[in-house]
Amino acid sequence: xxxxxxxxxxxxxxxxxxxxxxxxxxxxxxxxxxxxxxxxxxxxxxxxxxxxxxxxxxxxxxxxxxxxxxxxxxxxxxxxxxxxxxxxxxxxxxxxxxxxxxxxxxxxxxxxxxxxxxxxxxxxxxxxxxxxxxxxxxxxxxxxxxxxxxxxxxxxxxxxxxxxxxxxxxxxxxxxxxxxxxxxxxxxxxxxxxxxxxxxxxxxxxxxxxxxxxxxxxxxxxxxxxxxxxxxxxxxxxxxxxxxxxxxxxxxxxxxxxxxxxxxxxxxxxxxxxxxxxxxxxxxxxxxxxxxxxxxxxxxxxxxxxxxxxxxxx
Amino acid sequence: xxxxxxxxxxxxxxxxxxxxxxxxxxxxxxxxxxxxxxxxxxxxxxxxxxxxxxxxxxxxxxxxxxxxxxxxxxxxxxxxxxxxxxxxxxxxxxxxxxxxxxxxxxxxxxxxxxxxxxxxxxxxxxxxxxxxxxxxxxxxxxxxxxxxxxxxxxxxxxxxxxxxxxxxxxxxxxxxxxxxxxxxxxxxxxxxxxxxxxxxxxxxxxxxxxxxxxxxxxxxxxxxxxxxxxxxxxxxxxxxxxxxxxxxxxxxxxxxxxxxxxxxxxxxxxxxxxxxxxxxxxxxxxxxxxxxxxxxxxxxxxxxxxxxxxxxxxxxxxxxxxxxxxxxxxxxxxxxxxxxxxxxxxxxxxxx
Numbered sequence: 263x264x265x266x267x268x269x270x271x272x273x274x275x276x277x278x279x280x281x282x283x284x285x286x287x288x289x290x291x292x293x294x295x296x297x298x299x300x301x302x303x304x305x306x307x308x309x310x311x312x313x314x315x316x317x318x319x320x321x322x323x324x325x326x327x328x329x330x331x332x333x334x335x336x337x338x339x340x341x342x343x344x345x346x347x348x349x350x351x352x353x354x355x356x357x358x359x360x361x362x363x364x365x366x367x368x369x370x371x372x373x374x375x376x377x378x379x380x381x382x383x384x385x386x387x388x389x390x391x392x393x394x395x396x397x398x399x400x401x402x403x404x405x406x407x408x409x410x411x412x413x414x415x416x417x418x419x420x421x422x423x424x425x426x427x428x429x430x431x432x433x434x435x436x437x438x439x440x441x442x443x444x445x446x447x448x449x450x451x452x453x454x455x456x457x458x459x460x461x462x463x464x465x466x467x468x469x470x471x472x473x474x475x476x477x478x479x480x481x482x483x484x485x486x487x488x489x490x491x492x493x494x495x496x497x498x499x500x501x502x503x504x505x506x507x508x509x510x511x512x513x514x515x516x517x518x519x520x521x522x523x524x525x526x527x528x529x530x531x532x533x534x535x536x537x538x539x540x541x542x543x544x545x546x547x548x549x550x551x552x553x554x555x556x557x558x559x560x561x562x563x564x565x566x567x568x569x570x571x572x573x574x575x576x
Numbered sequence: 577x578x579x580x581x582x583x584x585x586x587x588x589x590x591x592x593x594x595x596x597x598x599x600x601x602x603x604x605x606x607x608x609x610x611x612x613x614x615x616x617x618x619x620x621x622x623x624x625x626x627x628x629x630x631x632x633x634x635x636x637x638x639x640x641x642x643x644x645x646x647x648x649x650x651x652x653x654x655x656x657x658x659x660x661x662x663x664x665x666x667x668x669x670x671x672x673x674x675x676x677x678x679x680x681x682x683x684x685x686x687x688x689x690x691x692x693x694x695x696x697x698x699x700x701x702x703x704x705x706x707x708x709x710x711x712x713x714x715x716x717x718x719x720x721x722x723x724x725x726x727x728x729x730x731x732x733x734x735x736x737x738x739x740x741x742x743x744x745x746x747x748x749x750x751x752x753x754x755x756x757x758x759x760x761x762x763x764x765x766x767x768x769x770x771x772x773x774x775x776x777x778x779x780x781x782x783x784x785x786x787x788x789x790x791x792x793x794x795x796x797x798x799x800x801x802x803x804x805x806x807x808x809x810x811x812x813x814x815x816x817x818x819x820x821x822x823x824x825x826x827x828x829x830x831x832x833x834x835x836x837x838x839x840x841x842x843x844x845x846x847x848x849x850x851x852x853x854x855x856x857x858x859x860x861x862x863x864x865x866x867x868x869x870x871x872x873x874x875x876x877x878x879x880x881x882x883x884x885x886x887x888x889x890x891x892x893x894x895x896x897x898x899x900x901x902x903x904x905x906x907x908x909x910x911x912x913x914x915x916x917x918x919x920x921x922x923x924x925x926x927x928x
Binding site: 304344347348352353354355357358359361362363365366368369370371372373374375376489492495496499533534535536538539542543545546549550553554556557572 | 580609612613661663714718719720721723724725727728729731732735736738739742743858861862865898899900901902903904905906907908910911914915916917918
């Protein structure tokens with residue numbers, strides 16, 4: 263094999279890693295904002311499944327992957343409102359409600375997805391070479407010969423970082439997650455803020471799920487997200503609630519996914535169970551290490567994460 | 577506007593009403609879901625109910641499904657009361673099944689039954705325990721969030737099982753199917769009622785729930801668990817070794833989930849395979865919650881959810897209604913329960 267061929271494989275691999283990473287990047291960014299506002303949503307896996315299913319279904323029916331993507335985004339958002347209502351308005355236990363959302367997403371998509379199992383999509387978002395940027399050697403072909411949805415995820419990260427740290431909106435939402443009573447005293451509507459960012463988290467989980475079925479795995483299977491929602495929740499800790507750091511986490515896991523796929527396609531002798539275990543094993547190790555770092559460096563998660571807020575009580 | 581006013585006393589009546597109404601709401605939404613796909617929900621539910629409680633055999637299948645639910649949720653009650661979120665029963669169950677199957681697959685088949693089964697019981701409990709102690713230690717010493725660690729360990733356990741089943745534990749004569757060789761008679765748990773699948777495991781489950789009831793209401797450990805659950809800081813000031821208690825409780829919870837896995841492979845399936853109904857690990861979380869972490873209520877909830885699971889399997893086969901309906905009913909019941917929690921402590925008032 264010549265070296266040209268090798269570098270082509272590496273570029274393909276990393277280009278797929280970006281795609282696989284995008285599936286995780288959306289929900290991780292979303293959950294960072296939700297948690298920053300003080301709401302823990304463990305329902306990402308469920309919302310991703312709902313986004314993946316509706317994204318697949320709408321793309322299949324309309325033959326338009328972008329309509330499908332929008333449908334996936336929206337359905338993830340709608341699903342998150344159940345969690346928002348229970349944990350914000352009714353002040354229910356957020357861990358249990360989030361788990362219920364995951365079970366709901368799995369049940370819902372298994373039930374309605376029965377007829378769609380093993381169907382394939384014949385449309386996918388097309389890659390667009392960005393002028394100039396795609397000409398950058400190596401990196402250009404990996405990062406700037408992608409589809410619009412991947413590009414929008416780059417923009418999302420930048421905008422997310424800017425909103426979170428440089429605007430009043432971001433300041434307010436962080437205030438709500440750190441100390442809801444003080445935020446309320448400052449005139450911030452705690453309920454409204456939490457609703458908005460829980461909904462945003464849902465939209466993003468839906469986006470991740472939809473991107474999975476539209477672009478990465480264009481078919482329908484029960485539980486197609488295969489635990490990616492939980493990896494996204496782990497990535498939030500890995501990123502230490504910072505949208506910029508989320509990129510590294512998401513692409514790291516994207517690379518593992520892509521590598522797994524590549525090795526399997528090449529017919530490796532490594533048992534597939536071990537290959538498939540890899541993302542979870544690595545996440546497990548990463549989460550242990552980042553928890554130790556969070557603890558020793560005294561990085562604090564949002565102080566009132568998971569704590570219900572009530573205006574009436576003093 | 578509506579607003580919530582704090583109650584002075586928690587009404588006992590609501591602690592029964594809320595779970596019952598929650599399950600009914602789950603069933604109601606499930607009916608709407610069934611209606612949408614153009615099937616008559618009444619016939620589906622009727623068939624589900626008859627397949628769960630309609631006759632002795634149906635009911636025996638319900639008790640068979642209730643056995644792992646009861647074993648697992650017994651342990652979950654203990655840890656949840658301490659505010660420890662063990663979501664890892666799924667993986668602990670798988671590990672229990674793997675560890676116990678080791679004896680059935682690799683030990684001489686002519687070992688006397690009591691000895692073989694004892695080794696399998698201990699093996700299963702140790703397997704589940706190891707898988708629960710790992711996240712417990714990580715939580716106690718490095719504050720690793722146990723929700724995430726236990727969940728990831730679930731996936732890891734599943735792939736360990738797949739690794740074995742597609743690898744060295746596969747029966748060479750299974751035509752490539754990922755099954756172990758069948759368990760010898762000495763490794764099969766005795767059935768306690770003829771013509772059913774209710775095994776000795778059911779007795780274990782009843783003993784387990786009684787033991788958990790005893791621990792939480794009669795022992796110092798149970799008392800300390802309650803204090804830890806209310807407030808970790810208070811518990812520390814009261815001189816309770818919080819870390820030690822968490823590890824012990826997780827070990828018990830893991831051991832019971834592991835035992836449930838053992839009971840399933842030894843009592844029902846009689847070989848090891850990839851599909852060993854590990855989802856009981858997730859359903860048990862719902863069972864424990866819907867029982868308000870009360871062991872006596874948990875006994876009845878396990879039977880109800882065992883019935884939904886068993887009836888759900890039957891209608892999937894007989895009426896081709898997706899098993900997803902069970903997840904829908906369970907999750908909506910759980911949403912209702914968590915959402916209604918507020919009515920235990922508050923009452924709804926109207927203010928102009």
